[in-house]
Amino acid sequence: MNDAVSNHEIKSEGSNKAGTKRLSSVTNAIHLLKAFSPEDPELGISELARRLGVAKSTIHRLATALASEGLLQQNPDSGRYYLGLELFSLGAQVRSRLSVTSETKIILNQLRDITQENVRLGVFDGLNVVYLHDFESPHAVRLRSTTGESRPAFCTAEGLCLLSDLGEPEISEFLKHPRERRTEKTIIDEQSIRTRIRLIERRGYAIEEEECEEGTRCIAAPVFSHSKRMIAAVGVVGPRLRLKKSQYPDIFPQVLSAAAQLTKKLGNPSLDHSF
Secondary structure (H helix, E strand, O other), X not given: OHHHHHHHHHHHHHHHHHHHHHHXXXXXXXXXXXXXXOOOOOEOHHHHHHHHOOOHHXXXXXXXXXXXXXXXXXXXXXXXXXXXXXXXXXXXXXXXXOOOOHHHHHHHHXXXXXXXXXXXXXXXEOOEEEEEXXXXXXXXXXXXXXXXXXXXXXXXHXXXXXXXXXXXXXXXXXXXXXXXXXXXXXXXXXXXXXXHHHHHHHHOOEEEEOOOOOOEEEEEEEEEOOOOOEEEEEEEEEEOOOOOHHHHHHHHHHHHHHXXXXXXXXXXXXXXXXX
């Protein structure tokens, strides 16, 4: 009986050690992913090992496993790793569950009432932007609601805003995917898209003119989380014949103000997006 107890204790101890080892691997994998940042979008095995205080062989094994699942990508030129698009897909599932609270609706409705055009709240969903809510214009002639629908991120104002928050490796990975023209004005050239993204990053808002749908224009600004990462974009969209370029100077500050208010509701009151 004592032998049976001893054997049970040995097996139990071995099982606990195995469980602890698996938990340690999961923890290290999480820490590895969190090591990347906008300041350090690409990291090599040696640097990751130094930061995590883990052996290079362990980091190499973890990085290989994460890359096989699309959570990491490897730069073929430098050999360094960067975050994979699969993480954005997972993040989109979380963001898509963000409830449009009564306070959020008030902010979006106010923007709709001021601009008299549709107001949309969009989030990343893989290569697209999906609209959590679309508050319709009070005009009799208005764009139909896009709530729950998705559009290519590269040719929408909201999507371009969200792309401007990505690091260079993530943008390069995004641009590897084919892009199709939706209208005669759709911009699909890689360098032109990169130039637009840099411009949006500098000025803090995006403009899209008939690139996703003919006869429509959209102005969008980013919404940030408490960690200062973009989690959504708010856009004003309307018919080209009514949403004129001469109105842009009046609309810019309204969109930026609404985005700043939404950011504060999500827990980051330190950011100032005044125009």
